[in-house]
Amino acid sequence: MYLGLVMSVLKGSVSFFLIVINTLICFVPVMVLALCKCVMPFASVRAVLNVILDRIATLWIGINNLNQRCLGKAVLDVSGEKDFSLNEWYMVTANHQSWVDILILQRLFNRRIPFIKFFLKRELIWVPFIGLAWWALEFPFMKRYSPALLQKRPELKGKDIEITKRACDKFQHFPVAIMNFLEGTRFTTKKHAQQSSQFKHLLMPKAGGLSFALNAMDGKLHQLIDVTIVYPDGIPSFFDYLCGKVSEVKIHARAMPIENTLLGDYQNDAEYRAYFQQWVNELWRQKDQRIERMTKSEKTK
Numbered sequence: 001m002y003l004g005l006v007m008s009v010l011k012g013s014v015s016f017f018l019i020v021i022n023t024l025i026c027f028v029p030v031m032v033l034a035l036c037k038c039v040m041p042f043a044s045v046r047a048v049l050n051v052i053l054d055r056i057a058t059l060w061i062g063i064n065n066l067n068q069r070c071l072g073k074a075v076l077d078v079s080g081e082k083d084f085s086l087n088e089w090y091m092v093t094a095n096h097q098s099w100v101d102i103l104i105l106q107r108l109f110n111r112r113i114p115f116i117k118f119f120l121k122r123e124l125i126w127v128p129f130i131g132l133a134w135w136a137l138e139f140p141f142m143k144r145y146s147p148a149l150l151q152k153r154p155e156l157k158g159k160d161i162e163i164t165k166r167a168c169d170k171f172q173h174f175p176v177a178i179m180n181f182l183e184g185t186r187f188t189t190k191k192h193a194q195q196s197s198q199f200k201h202l203l204m205p206k207a208g209g210l211s212f213a214l215n216a217m218d219g220k221l222h223q224l225i226d227v228t229i230v231y232p233d234g235i236p237s238f239f240d241y242l243c244g245k246v247s248e249v250k251i252h253a254r255a256m257p258i259e260n261t262l263l264g265d266y267q268n269d270a271e272y273r274a275y276f277q278q279w280v281n282e283l284w285r286q287k288d289q290r291i292e293r294m295t296k297s298e299k300t301k
Contacts, residue, residue, distance in 0.1 A: 011071050027132075030133055031133075034132075034135070034136030054115040057137055061110045068242075072244045077250045091224045092225045094181065095181075098238070099238045120141050122142060165218060180210050187201075199285070205284045211266040211276050227253050230295060231249060
């Protein structure tokens, strides 16, 4: 028992060390290419450099995935949609329970859809190393204004969308996948109780964030990939996953078209806001039922 625990911690430590080394090695060429972009006045050259940067990031994920397969033991049980394209524009959303979710999504979609990027708060650009890497890879940084500030300065209304649209202009010419965790935070029973969530397995979805992301891309995102993640052994920590304590992860993925009716002014158009909130709540109701079925099927094994 004690030896097994020691070997598990050792395995997790080695896995984490390899991720750090992989990150530092890939960080150097990413920053060199990012600096080249800063001094290059030609849009065509910058576009080529962006493709190379995404390929470095894809290689980084591929090496991390190999690390997980060799040192971890988690088997991905995937159902639903399995045919995706590297030449399509996607919005990806999933239920959020652990930082492991990101590793699972990268294992599932690497080299199957375009490199996944996240809408990030502008303040996160100051995170050491990672913030610079996100900037170099042109993750869209959002500038959000609080309702209180908008009341004081009404001229700022719509500026957040304008800023993010400009950040997303570079995605108009090559396919991209944008990730959005609708719950906005990781699920815990405490948060679930505090929210009095109407869903059994999910926190309440934040429809405004998804609407903001879709509108910032100005209709360029063609499909939404809805991913449902279930951990039969219980929700793991990041280190638990690296230690090989997760034997199986059940995943369901489905793709649906993003219709024009899903685009609109969420802040100022009450009719659109009500429609979009209803659409998101239905999406979440179906996901909640799916988690229930996936959990029950595991218990009957």
